[in-house]
Amino acid sequence: MSLVMVVVLAAFAGVTGSPCATIRPEAASLDVSNHSSSVLQGQQEKVSAVVKAEEDVMATGELNPNHYPARRAAQVVQHYLNTRYGSPYRLFGLHRVHSGHAEDVADTGRKYKLEITVQEFISNTTEKLSAEVLFPRGESQGSPQVHASCQELLKISIKSQEEALYQQYKTNQSLLKTHLPDSYGNIEPDMQPFWHLGILASSFIMLNESNENTLYNMAQVANITQLATENDQLKFDYGILLHEMVSQEIIHWKLLFTWSPSEGVKVLQMEQLPRCHCEKPPNIN
Numbered sequence: 001m002s003l004v005m006v007v008v009l010a011a012f013a014g015v016t017g018s019p020c021a022t023i024r025p026e027a028a029s030l031d032v033s034n035h036s037s038s039v040l041q042g043q044q045e046k047v048s049a050v051v052k053a054e055e056d057v058m059a060t061g062e063l064n065p066n067h068y069p070a071r072r073a074a075q076v077v078q079h080y081l082n083t084r085y086g087s088p089y090r091l092f093g094l095h096r097v098h099s100g101h102a103e104d105v106a107d108t109g110r111k112y113k114l115e116i117t118v119q120e121f122i123s124n125t126t127e128k129l130s131a132e133v134l135f136p137r138g139e140s141q142g143s144p145q146v147h148a149s150c151q152e153l154l155k156i157s158i159k160s161q162e163e164a165l166y167q168q169y170k171t172n173q174s175l176l177k178t179h180l181p182d183s184y185g186n187i188e189p190d191m192q193p194f195w196h197l198g199i200l201a202s203s204f205i206m207l208n209e210s211n212e213n214t215l216y217n218m219a220q221v222a223n224i225t226q227l228a229t230e231n232d233q234l235k236f237d238y239g240i241l242l243h244e245m246v247s248q249e250i251i252h253w254k255l256l257f258t259w260s261p262s263e264g265v266k267v268l269q270m271e272q273l274p275r276c277h278c279e280k281p282p283n284i285n
Helices: 003-015 034-058 068-085 159-170 189-209
Strands: 061-063 092-105 109-120 125-136 145-147 177-180 216-227 234-244 249-260 264-272
Touching (some): 068 092, 068 109, 068 145, 092 125, 159 234, 189 234, 189 249, 189 264
Antiparallel strands (some): 061 092, 092 109, 109 125, 125 145, 177 216, 216 234, 249 264
């Protein structure tokens, strides 16, 4: 076995399940000369290229359900379900990836076929389902195309809770303005629905922005402002912080959307704001 492949295998042993497999030059001793550093960096770049090639191979055919190519596609399914069926009282998350398979589809892109278990967090119930995710490629690359449904989780009735929340904030004399969590890291019980609303609304961004090189989680609802509206929808301006796990960037988005029990979330505007120099949050699934 070549030295390069030994290093590659050692790298994989240290990063199993991680979205990043680059060995950083900063790990070299500070006493190494400039010439030696450039040679070492060149070797590491070659190793990184081999690792990337290994990841490309690993992302085709049968997938390890614990590695990030399968989990990345499965989290896209999570975002899709939130955009279609989510509510302040119904919120979907990825519970487990059972199996995955990836294949190239002509010049269209790469299709992932998945068996996953989805969790509805508020009722703490789960459902196993099949899903397909197509990541488009080429000049017309857009958001992923998803086929999935969850019948059992939709049977849980939330109409009375939604209607009570809607009526309370439809008739409020003062419009809501806050951020979550508060300065002490707490979310009051009556604010939980707006935290959930921020998570499902952020799924619209994450679904739209996801590709084969990204892995998003919502980190924080930076601010919430309820806006006046003349129709039957509650209208909100949210500031959302997303954690992009591959680049380790914190990305700040502005979301303008409406919500009502009958219409669900309708996104009016998504705007990425200038880079936020924020402390990186812990990994949040």
